Amino acid sequence: MNAAEIREFRDACSAAGIAVTHQRQVVWQALRSMHGHPSPEEIYERVRPRIPAISLATVYKNIHLFIESGMFREVSLHHGSMRVETNPEPxxxxxxxxxxxxxxxxxxxxxxxxxxxxxxxxxxxxxxxxxxxxxxxxxxxxx
Amino acid sequence: MNAAEIREFRDACSAAGIAVTHQRQVVWQALRSMHGHPSPEEIYERVRPRIPAISLATVYKNIHLFIESGMFREVSLHHGSMRVETNPEPxxxxxxxxxxxxxxxxxxxxxxxxxxxxxxxxxxxxxxxxxxxxxxxxxxxxx
DNA sequence: CTATTAAACGATAATAATTATCGTTTGTCA
DNA sequence: TGACAAACGATAATTATTATCGTTTAATAG
Missing domain, CATH: 3.30.1490 (Dna Ligase; domain 1)
Known part of the structure; x- marks a missing residue:
């Protein structure tokens, strides 16, 4: 990660009011380097080579913080559980x-x-x- | 449920190649009578007063059949697990x-x-x- | 109308995804 | 540099969903 990226990450953290930790930075960088729509597990696998001791829970917690603070988005806002459409109109x-x-x-x-x-x-x-x-x-x- | 509705349900079942059962009919009717975007649990609670012995698994199985056969839709096609958007472009x-x-x-x-x-x-x-x-x-x- | 058979059912175990708990470690800021 | 809140790792708990399996029921051929 280059200096500009590090600065961007630190700025985003201070704007969001969250601490700059090593784990958080590596998760953030992993997301930056990935394409498509990765799941938390996939992000976890991407981060593990760099921090073998990281916990999946930490990955989840940081993803949530990134989303809450607008650093990243979720693909679907309503993925929690299945919902059935009852309105037959377009x-x-x-x-x-x-x-x-x-x-x-x-x-x-x-x-x-x-x-x-x-x-x-x-x-x-x-x-x-x-x-x-x-x-x-x-x-x-x-x- | 009136005669026209029963006929519609039976026709839909035969078009989908599935059997007409009492449980299936009551789940279908419950969906017909509900508004918004109910979860399987909510549908289950709606059906229970009519069939106290019905299993939640039966409700799930029938919802899936209804969706596969096009009788109802899911609100979100990708609700299975969280996905993070990595593409920052609109x-x-x-x-x-x-x-x-x-x-x-x-x-x-x-x-x-x-x-x-x-x-x-x-x-x-x-x-x-x-x-x-x-x-x-x-x-x-x-x- | 009844026998056959596959489909559907209910109970419940299993799995997958996510969140909560808690004792320990680490940034932040005075 | 010390105090304290935030974050961490390990892991238990929870929630949503699916699979299994023995029993019941609908479809349909005769």
Whole structure:
């Protein structure tokens, strides 16, 4: 890791109000060097060669801190447990990042239908699922 | 449940090639009567007053069958485990419904940016997360 | 209408992912 | 440099889900 990256990491930690530790830095760097959408286990395996004694729990704790402080994002805000869609109408979701509530918004109201011009790698699109991430009215008030 | 609903359920079962059982019918009806995005536990609690001896495993099995056969949908196709986004560029996802792979597609290429005109209930939108659901090239070939 | 058979069921064990606990170690800041 | 909160590692606990297996039931051929 070069000096600029170290500085960036330290700045991000102080902005987030968290300590600069060796483990945290190595997890952060691992994420920086990875592509795609790694799971905590995969990140753990990536970090272990550098810190063989690190605990998986530490990896989880740091990932959560990174996400809370906006240094990284989660792929899905609602991956905790299976949910079944009961609304048969075409619609999308308003997802509150604080209380995790999900409200339906019908596709018409949203007005962002437009089909993509073309999809790379021969991907065959069947439908869109749009999550609008933000704050619900209640969580805006309590801030 | 009225006659038309029963007929619809039986037709859906025969189209899916699954048996019409009492438990299955009650789970289906429960889903029909619920709003929002219930979890398997919530569906189970809804069904229990009608079939006190039903097993949670039966509820899970039937939900899966309903989803496989297209009678209902899941809210999120990738809720299995946490994934961290490593791509810092604005982008969306091509999600294959068969192999569950996730490919990034940058927002520009997709070309469906358009902000919504207005959001109901005072929801404050911060960003969009768009999943394009369909079949990747590999899974198209193997069908 | 009944016998056959595969599918479905209920109970529950097993697994996977994640979180909590707790004693020890380490940054941070006065 | 010392005090103290934060972070760490080990691991127990929890939660969500899936697998197993013996029993029951629906589908259907006769």
């Amino acid at each position: 619609h999308h979701h308003l997802v509150c990042r604080v209380c995790k509530s999900i409200r339906d918004i019908d596709a018409e109201t949203l007005g962002v239908a437009g089909k993509p011009r073309r999809l790379p790698d021969g991907f065959l699109a069947e439908r869109y699922a749009i999550d609008i991430l933000g704050l619900c009215a209640k969580c805006q008030k309590s801030m | 982008h969306h996802h091509l999600v294959c419904r068969v192999c569950k792979s996730i490919r990034d597609i940058d927002a520009e290429t997709l070309g469906v940016a358009g902000k919504p005109r207005r959001l109901p209930d005072g929801f404050l939108a911060e960003r969009y997360a768009i999943d394009i659901l369909g079949l990747c090239a590999k899974c198209q070939k193997s069908m």
